[in-house]
Amino acid sequence: MERNFKMVAKTLFGFEEILAKELRNLGASNVVEGVRNVSFEGDTGFMYKANLCLRTAIKIIKPIHTFQVANEDDFYRKIYKIDWTEYLSVDDTFAVDSTVNSDNFTHSLYVSQKTKDAIVDKFRDLEGKRPDVDVKNPDIRINIHIHKNTCNVSLDSSGNSLHHRGYRISTNIAPINEVLAAGLLLLSGWDGQCDFLDPMCGSGTMLTEATMIACNIPANINRKGFAFEKWHDFDADLYEKIVSSSLKRTREFHHKITGYDKAPSAIRKAEENIENANLSEYITVSRKDFFKTQKESDGPLHMCFNPPYGERLDRSDLDSDFDVEEFYSNIGDTLKQGYPGTNAWFITSNLQALKFVGLRPSRKIKVFNSHLESRLVKYVMYEGSKKAKYNNREENI
Template sequence: MGNNFKMIAKTLFGFEELLAKELRNLGAGNVKEGVRNVAFEGDLGFMYKANLCLRTAIKIIKPIQSFPVRNENDLYRKIYHMDWFEYLSVDTTFAIDATVKSDNFSHSLYVSQKTKDAIVDKFRDTDGKRPNVDVKHPDLRINVHIHKETCNVSLDSSGSSLHHRGYRISTNIAPINEVLAAGLLLLSGWDGQCDFLDPMCGSGTMLTEAAMIACNIPANINRKGFAFEKWTDFDEALYEKIIAASLKKTREFHHMIIGMDKAPSAIRKAQENIDNANLTDYITLKRANFFKTTKETEGPLHMVFNPPYGERLDRSDLDSDFDVEEFYANIGDTLKQEYPGTNAWFITSNLHALKFVGLRPSRKIKVFNSHLESRLVKYEMYEGSKKAKFQKS
């Protein structure tokens, strides 16, 4: 195992345990949970696999250097003395992403600039030429993180955030992040062993992520590329083997995944995204108002959805007569009266409105939707007489 090295997978708040479990299931070594990140070890092939398969990771970075740093001159000098020729040449482009949490450094942009200066000066002093910066499509993206008096320098193996799966070509207002959707599904216990419904499906992200989990399809199989494909040590043959091996682990799905939305434009966009993800055979879409529907499937039903009304939408995007309290009351009434045998989960940042659902949640999990503190809530709708268990709050 001498070829293993340390990596860090970044994630959303509350998803650390999910990500750690994913990493262990993939075969990572020395997995350690942090805050919004999980550290682990693996070889080059595992780095490829982590980017391809992890559902709850936002980035996979590879630490290459760590040192104490007290001021900008200290930073410049230590960056300058790193062996950048192992990662860069004068013909490759690079970009710097910096984050700073230190009393000694106040501006991340200045840290980026100082790091860039040290790297180009090193090449200019050694070769007489310097590599160029390309902030949009660099050959190498370098991550600099300063916490108090410690500077960690890493290589970003992912490139753009891993929530950019590659299948979503059409979106509605305030679409749910793909990593957030996958995490919510995993938190809900979704494993593809029953029928699934998203009654307010929007552009279909929850449906697509649910289908990929059910079929064990690699999360980023539709993505156009990763940053590591431009690295000097990129092993294309190994990467192709990782893709092939991951696709061999897909499984059959013998239940239904159904999406509903009352907006024709949402159904159209969802269909485009589902088609683009090559999941048309697994997902059925229908235009319908959830509040006027009844459960159509036999046996257990797993429901996860993101109600379209909330703080992330501008008031001008809502119906003029929209009443948020009535909307949440309708969710509760529809679940209680029309959806027996259902485990219903949904996310909301409107904690006040939850009171109007009129049902007692069996679980509440704190998560963040973008910058908004939210709750993922679960309502268990039993068959028959057990409905009486749920009384109005």
């Protein structure tokens, strides 16, 4: 039986807790939350499963060496000393990604270059030939992280960021990141136990991620591949078993998932992406202006959306008559007048605009949309009349 080894899953700020929960549910051991990362232990099969199934991970890296480093020459010598033939050959290509937070090392690109030099020199000294660098599609991607005087050398098992799910072929301006969408849904408590609506669905990312959560479909089942598939020790039979086992855990969904958008181009793109994800049977998208709609079914409704206006877009992308105050006021009015029995969540980086909604959120969760500090806010729209105090509770995180 193969021994477990340490891995690190990188994520977005604010998603550490839900990523740790995902890892525990998958069967990881020694799960420890960090800042924008969660460390854990598992075997090779679990590394495959983590890449395939985790919704809130950006990358899964496998540490292979840790050492103290004093200066540039010391760094070069210690990288050179590693037995790189265990991981690549002269016929392989490689790339290096570096992150530095140190007084002795201030330029990540320089650290990547020194790493490349040490690896190339090692092979040239051993075999008289050297492996080539390929930054776009390497056989091995090496991750260097220097914090103060500690250097961690890891192999990137994912390759391209895991937010590249593989289903999104058409996008609108400023589309939401797939990992961000999945994380917002999990933070909102979405579990597939009622109807779901994204009233401003854009290219359909939130709808697709919501459906995969509801049906327990592996997050990255549509990806073309992972970096670990090029590793020398890749076990294709084991990987196929992991894929098969994960697909057996999918479940049926007995509610409705619906998306609205008033732009015909957005509807077309959403339909293309949803079809590409093989989820057309679960999702309905319609050309509608949310502000002219009302709830279409009885029973509870879970709403989660990413309003299309704000700092995410250049002013030239907005309608000439766009008014922030009116837009957010219309969100509040539409929820109050047309959506009883609804838990409504949305993300915004325009914190001032929230004042115009006219409702007090029951939750505010700090997240980041790219580099923009944002809030995921929740509004509870009750069925029938409720005392005002229940609508005016506020919990800030």
